[in-house]
Amino acid sequence: MNALADQLLVLSLLVNFIVLGTSRLAFSVRAVALQGVVLGVLPALIHPFSWHLVAIIIGMLLAKGLVIPWMIMNAIRQAEIRREIEPFIGFIPSLVLGALFTALAFVFASKLPLAPEHEGLLFVPASMATIMCGFLILMARRKAISQVIGYLVMENGIFIFGLILADAMPLMVEAGALLDLLVGVFVMGIVMNHISREFSSLDTSRLTALRED
Amino acid sequence: MHSDVLRDPAVLVLIAILVTAFSGVPGLLIRGGATGQRLATLGAVIAAFLGLHSAISLLLAKTTTTFVIAWNLPFDACEIGLDPLSLFFLIPIFIVFLCGSLYANGYWPASSHRSSEPALTFFYGLLAAGMGLVVVARNGVLFLMAWEIMALAGYFLMVIEHDKEEVRRAGTVYLVAAHIGAAALFVFFSLLRLHCSSFLFPGQGGLHIVAAPATALFIAALIGFGSKAGLMPLHIWLPSAHANAPSHVSAMLSGVMLKMGIYGLLRFFSFIADRPLWWGVVLAVAGLVSAFLGICLAASQRDIKRLLAYSSIENIGIIATGIGVAMIGQATGNPRLALLGMVGALLHILNHSLFKPLLFFCAGSIIHGTGTRELDRMGGLGKRMRWSALLTLGGAIAISGLPPFNGFVSELFLYLGFFGEARANLPYVVLGAPVLALVGGVALITFVKLYGATFLGNPRSQQAAHCHEAPLSMLAPMGTLLGLCLLGGIFPQLLLPLASPLLATLTPVVSGTASQPLPLGWITMAGVAILGLAALLAFSLRHRVSALPKATATTWGCGYLRPSGRMEYTGTAFSEILTSLMSGIVRTRVAKAAISGYAPPPAAFCYAPEETILERLLLPLFDIVGIGFAFCRRLQHGQAHIYVLYIFATLLLLMLWIH
Amino acid sequence: MMWVFVVIPLLGALIAWLIPDNRLRPLVLPVFALLHLVMTFAVVAISPPPSHDGWIYLDALGKLVLISISILFTVCAFYAVGYLRYRQERSNRILCMALLICLSAMTLVSISQNLGLLWVALETTTVAMAPLIYFNHNARSIEATWKYLLICSVGIAIALLGLFFLAYSTIVARQDVTLLLNSLINDAPRLHAGWRHSAFIFLLVGFGSKMGLAPLHTWKPDAYGEAPGLVGALLAGGLVNCAFLALLRVYQIAVATNEAASFQGALLGMGLVSMAFAAIFMARQSDFKRMLAYSSVEHVGIMAVALGLGKAALFGALLHMINNALTKGVLFLSSGNIHRAYNSKSTAFVRGALRLTPWSGALFLASFLAITGSPPFAPFISEFTIVSSAFTQGNSWTGILFLLFLAVIFIGMASTVLPVVMGSVPDGMETTTYRDTPGTVLPLLALMGIILMLGLWIPAPMQELLHEGAKLLGEK
Amino acid sequence: MVDTILHLVLVLTMPPLLLGVIGKTKAAFAGRVGAPYLQPYYDLARLMRKGVVISDTTTWLFKAGPIITLAATLLAALLVPLGRHAAPISFTGDMILFAYLFALGRFFTTAAALDTGSSFEGMGAAREVTFSCLAEPALFFALITLTRLSGSLSLTPMLNHVTLFVWWDTGAALLLMMTGLFVVLLAENCRIPFDDPNTHLELTMIHEVMVLDHSGPYFGCILYGASLKLYLLGAFFLHIALPLSSGNSYLDWLIFALSMILLAMAIGVVESVMARLRLIRVPQLLVAAIILTAFSLILVVR
Incomplete structure (x- = not known):
């Protein structure tokens, strides 16, 4: 069981690299949706059955697999952009940095002691690596859509960490956190729609009217 | 019970401060008409008489009273105390407040300044009350609050005519300087709290610290109080502030508020019994430097009020010199030096708070009469403004330190202190005397210039030609002040009992009869003799001249037939020799067009003395810092992804640092 | 019982949604704000015992935050009625709703004792504020909203990760996994140091970016500058206090570990850096609302420095939290009025506010003096407590840097504020119809009165609360 | 008592004689007969x-100027000891009063000059105050040195302290001081090389130009006041330059009167052999006097 979980985590790490390495926005959105689905399935593998668990899984699958990707795709369609043209950090350097960050995450995770039931599992390093990659995307891309994608990747990383706490954490917090993130992204989506209407582009590098001269 | 409380002069003093604070409040509520101003004046009269009477009687009785007031702030008890040091400083506050309030009725009448008068009157009272609270506060935080109330009230008074760019600029510089000075006082009172473990002031000599902590306290006090007093080079706010405020406000700022800095220093010194010798040396040197540079800058000014403002720096310098000399005397166990320095300084505090407000009032009546502050546009006012001319003349003589006015008395004591050391063990102290003499010489130039350029000769402009005399409401307070100046100059015996109760606190080394080495009787004699001789000569000469033929003619123009007022020797020209001699200190900005050809076009000439430290040092420094800041401001470039990078970098740095 | 407290503003939001009339709708705000204020004082007086398994409890820190938020919100609500009369050109439905939702979330922040719940509430405030910032619906405001959302979401995500670390450290320490404040404080010394330290740093950065500690403050000038004054006041007074409360909770745990020195060092450092940033950015600031944003950065810096100093400064930190919230309220609302009157927030155009809008101008000037620590206003008391505590602790360099930054900030702020309020109104400038009305001035005067009162006299119960709060933060 | 009366008589009668002597000396140098000694x-x-x-x-100040100046100078005349005798008035600190009385006189002289509104008189007044201001520190340095030597804070004991024995001990210092004081004497009284009392080229004058508009008894007051000032500073100077004492009071009076005449002749000689300095050189000479007197102080204190 745990071996399967590890393989799924590796899959989600791969998704990180896909997102880092591609310029096609629609492709990254789908990849992130896949990551969300993979992560949504994970709890079923490591935790015993409970209604609480079912609720989380369904919530995850719906939110990360369907609603959010659909919303972002919608935004892409409206703004009529397909590609991230001028990333702040190029795709090859992004991949290299992503690899570096992933390695760093493994080092960091190995420095900190884990509970015995999590030792030998990829949860903590994968979570760290995904968060760092999310950060990297946020820093490396200029377009608002890419940044939402980066934020989603980061969220996924945090979610992985949350998984190892899921059975111990009360439902209310979990659900609240999920709901909040969902609403957060949802509001971002609305704002993106407004941006595309106002600027006819989702390039956040154009959003630099507010600055100090 | 109640009547007993009200008979206690200490309570009366506090009531007087309260009345002062609220004297302007009716004016804020009753809009329109002069009722508010009249009520404020009435309040000022009541407060001043209550306060002066009680303060002087308490001072002569050498009593100390303490009150504790309940407050809920976490800074120990709110203590208010009246000791000789406080009472002494209350005297000028009430005198100048009274005179200024009376003067305002003519100078800033509610009828012609409908919108600004209520605020001006209100803050005037608040300023005086703030100063009153400063001197009675016995808790560091209460002191700071009073201090800032005073500073802010002063600010609002100053910018009352904020339509003018110059006023706003002066106000900003003042406010910033006051704030930085207050920051130094934050340090001062925090350190004091550290050493006393309470915000309450320690008693006389109650603070026993040496070496580094004492040095830190001294430096903080010197910056905090010195900037308020206007010691060089912390004076930058002073000239333009005094110049741009309404004149009765300048009188208050210069006559009293500067003394609050001196009060703070004296209060601080009273805490520490064993003051290092070098403190006195630093203070005396700073004082002499301020006095000399201040008067040199004053001499070169073209603006009558800036001139007076710089002269305030000079006088504060003289006061600081006196205190420094007294501290040297205290530290070396030399009672004579301590006595003469301190008495000289204390009397000069009183004297300066009489003649400087007088001169600012005079400047006010000149501005009132002509509508300009430019000395070079005045001239010949003496014929239309007889009383103002006479009062200004008296003030000018008094501030130049000449007999028979009071300025001479305090300077004489300082000289005696210096000269006494020529024969004793501190011969280098005596070097202060020639500097003081030089200061006196330049002061003479300055005030001959002030009086000559305004009242004497022919009018240099239309404004000057059509000037008008100030009303009685302005002249009466001026006359009172001049009378006090003359009284103090001829009968210093009257002033000395006000200063001597402080000596036990400030210079404990002085014991026994304080007046022993002071030639008080001789000063009286000299004053009477000058007045008598002059009267006698005037009488006999008048008698003589009345028998002789008399004629009037125009001034002999050395053959030039059509002299005009514009060709007179201006004030600027009068001080030009000195200014050029002191060009290393007094920078002037001269702008003139190059003249070419046989028939040159009309050209303009501009000559303006600069505020050396502000314009040559601080503003360029600010510019450099501003460029640096502008460079740093690029960090906020508006690119969101880099902002995320900041977060990431912070996280990374903190993680690295903590592990 | 306490849940009513959270639900009532939500009810208000529902009512606001149902009211169709744009003119009538804002009246919901003062009604519910007053209700909230009354309940706040009642709850503070009664101080009900912990409920919901200890998740909900109003301790001294929560009380202080709640009081400050409730007062500020009430003032803003009354102001909003007057303000929205001038903004009839657009619907205020979302504004009114979001304000009340925000109030509800802020209340939840102050009463929750479970860090998870606290995080949820804090995130709700973030999201609820977004439409408020976007109220003006123009390119600039959308840019500001976007940046606000992005940076705050990233920050809040980091905070969540920090919470997970903290929870995980209890697992590692073989405790029952928990995010209850009391259990964490009790178990603090046993938590694993590595996880714990990482958690503190993540929480500091997370809540710090929400609070606006430099260099995590980048969203602040944009959001504060573009949001209506009303929203700016709530951002600077309400949201900052909520985030600060979250940070205080972390601080409580950190202090309980007895190894708080490094965390305090981080706070001190970030606090001073924030003040330095504020000093640099406030110099020659030509937009007076952006300037207020940097002033907010400065004041969160001051609070962080106070936490870093500990001991007597804690009292100052808590008092400053309240003072800053109230004074920022006056600053933002009065500057909003001036903005309305001139239709510009650039110092190049706005001159002589004392002439055009005498009350707003005077209030702006007075609150500027107050926020820069001039007596007799309340911020003086707290700032002086903090700086004097730096010196009495022997931490003179902190004190000196603190004062230096304050001085530079004062110069910067004075050179922006004074030209705005003073001088004469520029000729030929097209000014709007806005003039001071009781509706937009009286609430501010009331608030200014409170600030003045707190500067001269702190009510005994409040002083008790402050001391109690400081004790919770580890002051002996 | 007799000394006081003699003091008053000399102060009131003798000063103009000095001007006569100076004039005669200069005439002799020029090979003229010159005006009689009593011409003044x-x-x-x-x-x-x-x-x-x-x-x-x-205004009234124009007429008050000469009167107050004369009154101040007359009072100062009571403070300076003549010869080896005590001054009529002597108290601790009288030297300060002495200096400040001259300053008071200067205040009114210059103010009266400005009162005419003439640019020439304004020019003279400006020069007068500036140069006197520079002469002041030199005088004070000299006073300090004398205080140091005599241990006294009053003019009479201070000046009478200087004797030939003191010269023997501190000759170098006294010589420096004497030189400095002589410069001060010439500057304060507007003699050549500072000013030429005889020319009427207004642009270069100091004192004379200030009093151009005065006439009649008022001008008389000024003339007498100026000679009295010369007399007093001369007497001051002689205490240091010629500290001769015979022990007999009347003989001392005679010695004093003779040495005053001698001093007048010396001034006459200086005026005859020197040219007037350019105005811009005047401050330099005065600063030199300050330095000389300061050095004398350092020599004494050392």
Whole structure:
């Protein structure tokens, strides 16, 4: 069981690299949706059955697999952009940095002691690596859509960490956190729609009217 | 019970401060008409008489009273105390407040300044009350609050005519300087709290610290109080502030508020019994430097009020010199030096708070009469403004330190202190005397210039030609002040009992009869003799001249037939020799067009003395810092992804640092 | 019982949604704000015992935050009625709703004792504020909203990760996994140091970016500058206090570990850096609302420095939290009025506010003096407590840097504020119809009165609360 | 008592004689006969009888100026000991009063000059105050040195302290001081090389140009006051330059009167052999005097 979980985590790490390495926005959105689905399935593998668990899984699958990707795709369609043209950090350097960050995450995770039931599992390093990659995307891309994608990747990383706490954490917090993130992204989506209407582009590098001269 | 409380002069003093604070409040509520101003004046009269009477009687009785007031702030008890040091400083506050309030009725009448008068009157009272609270506060935080109330009230008074760019600029510089000075006082009172473990002031000599902590306290006090007093080079706010405020406000700022800095220093010194010798040396040197540079800058000014403002720096310098000399005397166990320095300084505090407000009032009546502050546009006012001319003349003589006015008395004591050391063990102290003499010489130039350029000769402009005399409401307070100046100059015996109760606190080394080495009787004699001789000569000469033929003619123009007022020797020209001699200190900005050809076009000439430290040092420094800041401001470039990078970098740095 | 407290503003939001009339709708705000204020004082007086398994409890820190938020919100609500009369050109439905939702979330922040719940509430405030910032619906405001959302979401995500670390450290320490404040404080010394330290740093950065500690403050000038004054006041007074409360909770745990020195060092450092940033950015600031944003950065810096100093400064930190919230309220609302009157927030155009809008101008000037620590206003008391505590602790360099930054900030702020309020109104400038009305001035005067009162006299119960709060933060 | 009366008599009668002597000396150098020694007295008497022309620009100050200046100088005359005798008035700190009385006189002289509104008189007044201001520190340095030597804070004991024995001990210091004081004496009294009392080239003058508009008895007051000032500073100077004492009071008076005449002749000689300095050089000479007197102090204190 745990071996399967590890393989799924590796899959989600791969998704990180896909997102880092591609310029096609629609492709990254789908990849992130896949990551969300993979992560949504994970709890079923490591935790015993409970209604609480079912609720989380369904919530995850719906939110990360369907609603959010659909919303972002919608935004892409409206703004009529397909590609991230001028990333702040190029795709090859992004991949290299992503690899570096992933390695760093493994080092960091190995420095900190884990509970015995999590030792030998990829949860903590994968979570760290995904968060760092999310950060990297946020820093490396200029377009608002890419940044939402980066934020989603980061969220996924945090979610992985949350998984190892899921059975111990009360439902209310979990659900609240999920709901909040969902609403957060949802509001971002609305704002993106407004941006595309106002600027006819989702390039956040154009959003630099507010600055100090 | 109640009547007993009200008979206690200490309570009366506090009531007087309260009345002062609220004297302007009716004016804020009753809009329109002069009722508010009249009520404020009435309040000022009541407060001043209550306060002066009680303060002087308490001072002569050498009593100390303490009150504790309940407050809920976490800074120990709110203590208010009246000791000789406080009472002494209350005297000028009430005198100048009274005179200024009376003067305002003519100078800033509610009828012609409908919108600004209520605020001006209100803050005037608040300023005086703030100063009153400063001197009675016995808790560091209460002191700071009073201090800032005073500073802010002063600010609002100053910018009352904020339509003018110059006023706003002066106000900003003042406010910033006051704030930085207050920051130094934050340090001062925090350190004091550290050493006393309470915000309450320690008693006389109650603070026993040496070496580094004492040095830190001294430096903080010197910056905090010195900037308020206007010691060089912390004076930058002073000239333009005094110049741009309404004149009765300048009188208050210069006559009293500067003394609050001196009060703070004296209060601080009273805490520490064993003051290092070098403190006195630093203070005396700073004082002499301020006095000399201040008067040199004053001499070169073209603006009558800036001139007076710089002269305030000079006088504060003289006061600081006196205190420094007294501290040297205290530290070396030399009672004579301590006595003469301190008495000289204390009397000069009183004297300066009489003649400087007088001169600012005079400047006010000149501005009132002509509508300009430019000395070079005045001239010949003496014929239309007889009383103002006479009062200004008296003030000018008094501030130049000449007999028979009071300025001479305090300077004489300082000289005696210096000269006494020529024969004793501190011969280098005596070097202060020639500097003081030089200061006196330049002061003479300055005030001959002030009086000559305004009242004497022919009018240099239309404004000057059509000037008008100030009303009685302005002249009466001026006359009172001049009378006090003359009284103090001829009968210093009257002033000395006000200063001597402080000596036990400030210079404990002085014991026994304080007046022993002071030639008080001789000063009286000299004053009477000058007045008598002059009267006698005037009488006999008048008698003589009345028998002789008399004629009037125009001034002999050395053959030039059509002299005009514009060709007179201006004030600027009068001080030009000195200014050029002191060009290393007094920078002037001269702008003139190059003249070419046989028939040159009309050209303009501009000559303006600069505020050396502000314009040559601080503003360029600010510019450099501003460029640096502008460079740093690029960090906020508006690119969101880099902002995320900041977060990431912070996280990374903190993680690295903590592990 | 306490849940009513959270639900009532939500009810208000529902009512606001149902009211169709744009003119009538804002009246919901003062009604519910007053209700909230009354309940706040009642709850503070009664101080009900912990409920919901200890998740909900109003301790001294929560009380202080709640009081400050409730007062500020009430003032803003009354102001909003007057303000929205001038903004009839657009619907205020979302504004009114979001304000009340925000109030509800802020209340939840102050009463929750479970860090998870606290995080949820804090995130709700973030999201609820977004439409408020976007109220003006123009390119600039959308840019500001976007940046606000992005940076705050990233920050809040980091905070969540920090919470997970903290929870995980209890697992590692073989405790029952928990995010209850009391259990964490009790178990603090046993938590694993590595996880714990990482958690503190993540929480500091997370809540710090929400609070606006430099260099995590980048969203602040944009959001504060573009949001209506009303929203700016709530951002600077309400949201900052909520985030600060979250940070205080972390601080409580950190202090309980007895190894708080490094965390305090981080706070001190970030606090001073924030003040330095504020000093640099406030110099020659030509937009007076952006300037207020940097002033907010400065004041969160001051609070962080106070936490870093500990001991007597804690009292100052808590008092400053309240003072800053109230004074920022006056600053933002009065500057909003001036903005309305001139239709510009650039110092190049706005001159002589004392002439055009005498009350707003005077209030702006007075609150500027107050926020820069001039007596007799309340911020003086707290700032002086903090700086004097730096010196009495022997931490003179902190004190000196603190004062230096304050001085530079004062110069910067004075050179922006004074030209705005003073001088004469520029000729030929097209000014709007806005003039001071009781509706937009009286609430501010009331608030200014409170600030003045707190500067001269702190009510005994409040002083008790402050001391109690400081004790919770580890002051002996 | 007799000394006081003699003091008053000399102060009131002798000063104009110095001007006569100076004039005669200069005439002798120029190979002329010159005006009689008593010419200044005749001038004064004539002025006292002459009518007054007063500028319509002036105020009362114009007439008060000479009177107050003379009053101040007369009071100062009571403070300076003549010869080896005590001054009529002597108290601790009288040297300060002495210096400040001259300053008071200067205040009124210059103010009266400005009262005429003439640019020439303004020019003179500006020069007068500036140069006197520079002479002041030199005088004070000298006073300090004397205080140091005599241990006294009053002019009479201070000046009478200097004897030939003191010269023997501190000759170098006294010589420096004497030189400095002589410069001060010439500058304060507007003699050559600082000013030429005889020319009427207004642009270069100091004192004379200030009093251009005064006439009649007022001008008489000024003339007498100026000679009295010269007399007093001369007496001051002689205490250091010629500290001769015979032990007999009357003989001392005689010695004093003779040495005053000698001093007048010396001034006459200086005026005859020197040219007037350019105005811009004047401050330099005065600063030199300050330095000389300061050095004398350092030599004494060392």
